[in-house]
Amino acid sequence: MIETEEQKIVDEVIASRRSIRAFLPTPVARDEIQKIIEIAARAPSGSNTQPWKVYVLIGEVKQQLSDEILQAHNNPHSAYKEEYHYYPVQWLSPYLERRRKIGWDLYSLLGLGRENKAGMHAQHGRNFIFFDAPVGIIFTIDRVMQQGSWLDYGMFLQNIMLAAKARGLDTCPQAAFTQYHQIIHKTLNLSDQEMVVCGMSLGYADTTKIENTLVTERGTSIVKFV
Structure with a gap:
């Protein structure tokens, strides 16, 4: 089968998307961000419910949120917990091995050995400054929405990352923010009906x-033809 140019372009955008953990301070135009989110919203959703809510953080509010979460992250006595389980409560193979591998692959690149707990803690904390990216995004969903809407949300998030990549931008989806949903709710003045999905x-x-x-x-x- 001969690939068309359109297929090659789409395949390249998908294959080249990666989670980036260090960004330049170069600003991103607001109309560019707006266009990315608008095109991403063409993602399918059950009965066209469109369950996504998006908060784009630039400047002072972004800095305030980062400062407040980092303070909690660096406080050994803080007791913030996730509002929902992103990861399994009990890990099984092959998921545990995959999780460990990416963790140690990243830490090895950064020269962080297993004994360097402080270094790993600091690297994890970089999540909360959005890895120095000029734009941070927080996604929320209404609490009445069920599991199907979370599937819809995943397609929306993927669309954002691909639309950004097609424009020469990079992204990093971050479940790390869910631990500090209480701080996010207060800083962004979210309604009681909103649940933080990710950053x-x-x-x-x-x-x-x-x-x-x-x-x-x-x-x-991963593919089985039956």
Whole structure:
């Protein structure tokens, strides 16, 4: 089968998308961000419910949220917990091995050994400054929505990342923010009906940073023809 140019372009955008963990301070135009979100909203959703709500953080509010979450992150006595389980309560193979591998692959690039707990803690804390990206995004969903709407939300998030990549921008989706949903609710003045889904960094990748050379593996036996 001969690939068309359109297929090649789409495949390249999908294959080149990666989670970037170091960004340049280069600003991203607001109309560019708006266009990315508008085109991403063409994602399918059950009965066209469109369950996504998007908060784009730039400047002072972004800095305020980062400062408040980092303070909690660095406080050994803080007791913030996730509002929902992103990861399984009990890990099984092969998921545990995959999770460990990406963690150690990243820390190895950064020169962080297993004994360097402070270094790993600091690296995890970079989530909360959006890895220095000029744009931070927080996504929420109405509490009445059920599991199907979360599936819809995933397609919307993927659309954002691909639309950004097609424009020369990079992203990092971040479940780390869910632990601090209480701080996010207060800082962004969310309604009681809103639940934090995740965060996302958006900007231009800093290609000089070694962490951005990380390329994760993908399974080779995920398809079964029956």
